[in-house]
Amino acid sequence: MRAAVSLRGVLSALLSLLLFHEATASVTVRKTGRAPTGYEVEFRYINATARRVLIGGGLQPFTDQFHTTGTLHRTNGRFDPHDYQPGDFWVSNPWPQLPEDYVWPYEMRRSADREDEWVYTAPFPSGTYTYAFLPDCDYAPNCTVDTGKLVVDPDVPPFMNVPGDQLSSNFVVPFDAKFQASPELNTNFDYTLPAPHPCRNRGRVLHVNYTSPGSLHPAKDVHDFVIYLPPGYGRSKTKKEYPLLYLSHGANGNGADWENLGRISHIMDNLIRLGHIPPTVVVAPTFYNLDASHQDGKKFLYGNRSHTVPVPAARLVRENYEKYLFPFVESNYDVCRNSSCRAFAGLSMGGVLTYEMLVNATDRFDYFGLFAPATLPPYLSDKDLARNPALKKKGIFVAYGLYDFVFQWARDLQDALDGLGIKHVTRVTPFGSHAWNAFQDQVWFFGKTVLWKPLPLNLRGRR
Known part of the structure; x- marks a missing residue:
């Protein structure tokens, strides 16, 4: 037929x-x-x-x-x-x-x-x-x-x-x-297909603009993010706080990448439908155009690849998110307000931002997903761990493709974590390069093996 x-x-x-x-x-x-x-x-x-x-x-x-x-x-x-x-x-x-x-x-x-x-x-x-x-x-x-x-x-x-x-x-x-x-x-890759029974199994994905002083895009002092609201969100008569995942794009991208290129709403629908995770809100922010001072005074133009600006420093993005994005999300959506049900993840330079959150916003999130992270040394030291012992209590996922140019960088990061006794789950995507089919695979396995699982993680059979 x-x-x-x-x-x-x-x-x-x-x-x-x-x-x-x-x-x-x-x-x-x-x-x-x-x-x-x-x-x-x-x-x-x-x-x-x-x-x-x-x-x-x-x-x-x-x-x-x-x-x-x-x-x-x-x-x-x-x-x-x-x-x-x-x-x-x-x-x-x-x-x-x-x-x-x-x-x-x-x-x-x-x-x-x-x-x-x-x-x-x-x-x-x-x-x-x-x-x-x-x-x-x-x-x-x-x-x-x-x-x-x-x-x-x-x-x-x-x-x-x-x-x-x-x-x-x-x-x-x-x-x-x-x-x-x-x-x-x-x-x-059928987990990227629309979930069956739309009324019961499919969430909604929306663009949201919020006030962010200094932002250049989509308007002066206005920034944006994409939000995925899981099936059933807003239907309960009693207020419910949903687990919250922040999901970052990479260099030269924006918050819409995860939906337009990665089909994240379909992946989340299927993770939820199959019982791998509970209904979860996903926020995909944009780390470009937050502040002209971060980018040599230039606006990043997504539709013009010849106009380049540096990726803003991860520290500056974290500080901006902590000041404007995180409070807005928690004030306007029924989401979790403690670290046990909050996560941060990202791909490539978004993986660098995730590492920044792991090291310097450790207490805000309990789960971290680093997908093909473009991280470079220096990494965590014994002194860092002594100052921040909570690093050993987090759910950490490090993934990269077998044919990804960040392969060695990600391995070096893993070696640094191993050297400090910081346990983490690894996924090597066997067909993966630095591309969206690999990122989809990695967020899918993050959901299946780490996200919202009891801590400390049981790593048996997951390495």
Whole structure:
């Protein structure tokens, strides 16, 4: 039986700021029941003037564990999805760039039905995929919003607070064990699919603006975060305090990344539905644009990657959150107000911020998740532990991908924790690079093994 799930949406007027000409598009995920993956994805895009259209915005070639090394994302296996074999996966590959003569697999063709329509169809395995259309682009890595050769899908607009904050849309492909099961790797990402029974099992995800003096974005003295409210939130007649997880993005990102690129609402719905965690509120803040003095007086522009500012120092972000963000959340939402049911986690530079919270806001949180943390020495010392013995009583999770460029940094952090006798749970994502499929895997395992579990953690079988 063939089934189709269409991701067609309604054109957002706000998104018009990102588009340089009128366009309509669609992405359809179909269950085929045939090799190589059991599913296919069809892209359609209307553009009457383009001479060529590629698809980029996060789509990557595939590889396997036998053609991939852990050195700066290097991969010799750059496979077209049409050549998929069980156990294949994709890795982020910005360093080094693909060679100029590499044939990008995601190239659209003119439709046989109409001259202005472009079509691309390919099999895809389980996972969340981000994409954008690249009209008149000859080499995908060079075609960005800066060059005017990147168009966000107008019919599947990204989840974002302000136009320009996100530059790709997304879709999810289910797992088919008949065609995708592999003895080497488990690449089943069905935990990123929408939970069944929407009324009972799905929470809500919203953008929230709050007063933050000195903030530059989305308006003067206004900052923003994304909040996930679990199923049942607000329905009880008696006030309930929900466990609270703060979840940070990484460098060059913002609070909407975890939803738009990571599908965090789906992951949380499924963690809750399957009984891994109790209903939990998630707040995903943005650490850029908090204060001009943190960024050499420049505003960070999410939609313009050529305009760069330094990542604000973790100490300054922590102090800002403690002054404005944390009090706002606790004053306006039914959330826990003690460390036993509060957690902080983040990816990459958000992992650095999580480490800052672990060391200098130890008493505020009992659980910490460091996903592919870009931490560098100096690490904790014996003197630090003597001054802060509570570090040994926390639920700490350190995760990184087997092909992640932060692999050694994360191992060094683990060695420092081990040297002080600070117990922690480890997850090495076997297919992971510094990319969202690995971050999804890591937050999923954080929820399953550490988050809200009794302390001290029982680490038996979890290393």
